[in-house]
Amino acid sequence: MRRAHLLGLGFMTPALIIVFLFFLAPVVLTAVFSFTSMSSGTGISGGAYEINEQTLRSLTDRGFPKAKSEKLGHDLYRIGEEGLGAVEADFGKAFADEIRAELSGELFEGRRDLERELKKLRSRPRSIRDLKKAADLFKRSVLNTRFESETAFLDGVGETGVELTADDQAVLVKTAYTGWSWTTANYELITSMASTWRAAKNTAFYVLLTLSFNVGFGLFLAITTFYLPKGQAAIFRAIWILPRILPPVLYVMMWKWLTWDTGFLSIFLSNFGVEPRNWMLNSDINAWVCIVLINGFVGASLGMILFSSALRAIPPSMLAASEVDGANRWQQIRHILLPQLQWPILFTTSYQTLSLLTSFDYIYLSTDGGPGRSTEVWALYTFHTALNNYGGVLQYGLGAALALVLVVIGIAASLFYLRLFKFNELVSQPRIEQ
Amino acid sequence: MRILLDQFTKTFGATTVIDKMSLDIESGEMLALLGPSGCGKSTTLFAICGIHRMNGGRLLFGERDVTHLPSQMRNVGVVFQNYALYPHMNAFDNIAFPLMIRKMAKPEIERKVLAIAELVHIEGLLKRKPAQLSGGQQQRVALARALVREPDILLLDEPLANLDAKLRLEMRSEIRRIQQETGISAVLVTHDQVEAMSMADRIAIMDQGQIVQLAAPKDMYDEPVTDFVASFLGNPPIAFLQGTVEGKTIRLENSDIVLPLDAQAAKQGNGTPIRIGVRPEHFQPEHPVKISGKISFIEEQGREELFDVTLSNGMRLRSVQANGGAFRLGDEVSWGLAADKVLTFDPSGRRI
């Protein structure tokens, strides 16, 4: 390699490191997570073995014999050294020794059986309550007990006296394992769950509507301010840039204040006998209108700036020429201005599509997907699934799979746009020639 | 069509750029608006086509008063200095634009565009975008676009300024040919006197928002009404000498040079200051009224030679002579003026 190449590589290194750390690594990790069953239940490190009510139910679903799973759920009482030690500590050596002598090694199916036997002993405690307590000390149950390793778990199960075939054992171990495991179930879930389809539909709806509003309103602003006197145009542009430079939380707060049932809209409309209501979350349509407007006004300012500068690059003599040629305002916009905005419009459209696909901050802050989940877009759905929901069960694996779908769509769209723009040509040739 | 600009006034804010100017463009003539930069040529042009509103006066196209009509409603064709072609349309669509805007029928548009393209010799280029055309070709497209709707008047704002020397020469005669073939009234804005002289039927010389003189090129060259006009026309330019009338002679300032120009001297009273203007072709070795000086500058122009002769009082005369003279820089020479061609001006610059 030539020295110059090395030098170039040297200069590129920081950028490469950044690309790797902040783009490639997260994507790769997301891809990895998406093939696991990680959730807040499993944790992200290893797991333990535990049988609980949930496990018992799923065991039956997976063909584990019902009789055996019922037995696993029952408490057993086995007279062993462990229990004897505890009895000695709580009720004295005499009682412990007597139990050891009379009942050592025996197994009872229920507490009552054991209690009955204990009552027969001479050095038993006098009160029934203490007797029950003593009996409990021999309770040996796998239910709700955590075992750190598979062997400990199987030993524990063995103590219950349930006979397991090899198949039973495999199912039991797999079901009782609380940690994460490798799986493709997330992707199967994505295609089968109704909620993902709803999120996909919401996203398409959101992107389409907001994009149209963004570009349309941006165009409208750019063209109207283009025809205004300079000073007024500057003021108007400044006003429409406000949503963009306002901190999102503040901006959305203002919207909430506007639409709350005790907010401006309600108070204002109550003068006309309209019932106060939450105008943002009152209905699906209201929520969508709010979402599109909130995002639309923010996005419109970007379009407006791009379009305005493109318009100002048009030589004044070209506008004069079109007027002399007989074109009225509308024809001038239609035949002269809009064709010259072709590239900025395409650029804004593609750029906004990508950012709208992945952004959900304003939705999160305003409706949080509500009412119900009617405005929950894919990105927000991912966020809710993986990181933040009311149920408290965070499904990291499923969330990662959802996120990866977005990444793939985003990359595909970017490649498509790059082709569409024929980037090299765009860079090498000015779009507004004279 | 006859175009009449009557008492036209134009102000930008507090500054009056053009004050009560009147201009009469005859039907079928090409009138050149000639003047130094900033004198208001473009402003006048933009007022005629309606891009600028007039602050006073009237504008008549024939009998029609168009003073308050927007440019869309006036029937004018304009060729802008930078051509102002629409970059996203090909040459055909550019030319067709004024017709398309009028919702003319497609076949009719096509017929007209092809006819006009033939007139300006760009039949083969109609499919190209402006960026794929040379400067001269763009110029022709702009001209075709201005002409295609058969305007009442054709306005050309420095149409040749962006072309190279050779193309400029070619387009000069082309524009003139096309204007004469169509018989359209035209206004040509230029600050190049050669252009104005060679293309226009009449020249209006402008200075600081006023028309100083309006005449045919030859008349204006021979009979300028002021020293400004005299100095603006002619290349190399006219040379001026300051002096005073002494009887039947003129004595040059700060010197004992006395010129026996009795015809000119007779126009002013004895002792009054006077300026005389001598064009280079009227200061030649063989002319009778001799005047001595030293050759201070020589410029070879191929076919002819240009000399600057500095007199003893520091004043300078210019002479253009056909090649072959054996004069050198620094030579003392005694060349003569053509007495009947010398122009005289009073101290305010007015011709006498």
Ligand SMILES: Nc1ncnc2c1ncn2[C@@H]1O[C@H](COP(=O)(O)OP(=O)(O)OP(=O)(O)O)[C@@H](O)[C@H]1O
């Ligand atoms: N929009 C404007 N605002 C203020 N002053 C203007 C404006 N347009 C032109 N002027 C002034 O009006 C005067 C005449 O301008 P104009 O463009 O007509 O000159 P011109 O004769 O065409 O000069 P050039 O040969 O340089 O094109 C100039 O002094 C110029 O500064």
Ligand SMILES: [Mg+2]
């Ligand atoms: Mg000008």
